[in-house]
Amino acid sequence: MALVMGALAAGESVTRAAVAAEVGLTRATVSTLVDELLAAGLVEEQGAQRPGTVGRPGTVLALTESGPAGIGAEIGVDHLAACAVDLRGRVRVRAERPAANRGRGADAVLAELAALTGDVIAQAAAAGLTPVRTTVAVPGLIGPDHGTVLRAPNLGWEDVPLAAAFGGQDLDTAVENEANLGALAELWLGGHDGRLTDFVHVSAEIGIGAALVVEGRLFRGARGFAGELGHVPVRPEGPRCSCGATGCLETYAGEEALLRAAGVTTGRGAALKAAAVAGDPSALRALEEAGAALGIALSGAVNLLDPQAVVVGGPLADLAPWLLPGVRRELAVRVTDRRWRAQDVLISRLGHDGVLRGAAYSSVRTVLDDPAAWIRNLTDQAADPASGTGS
């Protein structure tokens, strides 16, 4: 059933025959599985295939828009957001509000986020969706249980049992690092039709967020700390970094360093972008130099990992027109053993919403990955309505 759901998630205008060809099962087996998914309301029929195809036209199948919804929530340094996506990955409900979260205390932040998320869950339910799980994106280091924030320096958090504290929603809660979710969003929703499976994803809010996707999976490293591009040395004798070392990428291309170099004192990325659009020489020079530093660090990553591409996403994508020349120049010179082309650096199409959509879609993927568990749960609820989860 997961294979069938996966084939429907990946394709458009898919028939039973096409699913069978895709997943390597017999037409009869696929029909049986599809019947179960239709009965459970996870899949729907959309009428006959377009004429012009060979043979008897099949019925086009699609994932439902009215079944499970994945909930995503995001804790930024100066905003909170939540959204619900359906099985197709489309955003159905979205809420966002500014919030000064730095040093505010986890309790207050989580209470406000829980209220915002509760509204989104209620609206999703009112729209006929069944929320299945909440994934919270945090700019910090997450424990291996995916429930605890070990450390989020930009929020001032240490050892926050987020999933437990976030309760009261009747939904399971998972916590994940925002850079990882940005990369997964690119993998799942970036519009690459499953062809982009090995890449380095770079984004930035305060620090430099990066994550590695290898063979279509997040690459976490032996202890879950992989992807720390921000502390790759660019110039070992360079400026002191907040991590204690010197010359890390963050000291050249982190937001704080970038704003200081550009002489932008109020506002953040948006103010820097405005200065660049206006042709301010300090802003242009700062972005050029940050782009070169990013390219130097990425050259090391590409030489080590040999990914298909580097993807620039998140807030950093807004600054891409000014950063990318430096990034591409350094990669062209420094990547050995393969011809690195300018087009191997991609700009994400997901914009600022990547992390939030990645969080919500990772929630709904629990149903895509195990539809049988969802169906069992439906059956159990029908037998004993009080025991169910969901709203």
Add this chain to the structure above:
Amino acid sequence: MALVMGALAAGESVTRAAVAAEVGLTRATVSTLVDELLAAGLVEEQGAQRPGTVGRPGTVLALTESGPAGIGAEIGVDHLAACAVDLRGRVRVRAERPAANRGRGADAVLAELAALTGDVIAQAAAAGLTPVRTTVAVPGLIGPDHGTVLRAPNLGWEDVPLAAAFGGQDLDTAVENEANLGALAELWLGGHDGRLTDFVHVSAEIGIGAALVVEGRLFRGARGFAGELGHVPVRPEGPRCSCGATGCLETYAGEEALLRAAGVTTGRGAALKAAAVAGDPSALRALEEAGAALGIALSGAVNLLDPQAVVVGGPLADLAPWLLPGVRRELAVRVTDRRWRAQDVLISRLGHDGVLRGAAYSSVRTVLDDPAAWIRNLTDQAADPASGTGS
């Protein structure tokens, strides 16, 4: 059967009961499989288990020393070598000779290597072993078919169809990059009891060879070019590198740079080591600086990949006493998000033989990984002796 062979390869004094516990099969199934492996001569009984264990003592099983042999061959810049290892990974035959291979031409090099390897194969057969395959280690970039050397700059080779040219041995031949084989040797034969599965392996002959092992497998990257530590930028404004970029690790810690900085004009690593042992200040300073550069590049790799350890192997291990202080100092300062300890940098116990043993063991692993194919081949040969492979 592969699971049983794997359990025997990993453990000592293993009984049928221990194999069953290890691989999660019933005792009866394991006994049946062991009987087939005993009949095929891949496994042997070594008498009763030591007293002191609980319950009825079992019979200790071991991989045979007299069955298949893996053949390894190595093309260095100034030497050729070949060896045979048995299923236990022990070197049974070994031959080596000096050879000035740089710019000598692939035909001459391969003819000499084929003669050397032929002697090793003949001696292995005379010792009652059955050679199964030859793996040739080359300091260069290997094509995805593992038959062609795409580029080996230190030999002056381009597009050499090595596996085809190396024929006439009656054995299949595979070609692999020497740095990859060094890392695999560490994984398989490094004495880590299967606990070291995620590491960066650094060795060096002329360039800096490195390879990544992730979850117990070689990490090759999207196009097979992963592990290029030698061209990770250390100081982007540094010396011009042979690759065309500037400030790559190789310009600080590659053999040529190191010998020049140390003022060693004749001899290679051994001469440098002698100078260091004698306390020559230039040699000590050169090694200290190369160690620091290696540490800077490795910090980037560790921050990106979060391996369990970094292993220094190959000829580089000889220089470890002088290189490691700088390596460890830079890693201690620059690795973020986890406490990096001095003991997370290991020195390989395999010494200079790592690459060659890795090549030979990767040959014999074809039997460990698929004993059924070996047994089928034996049966076919018995039925039609003329059709068999092996000598």
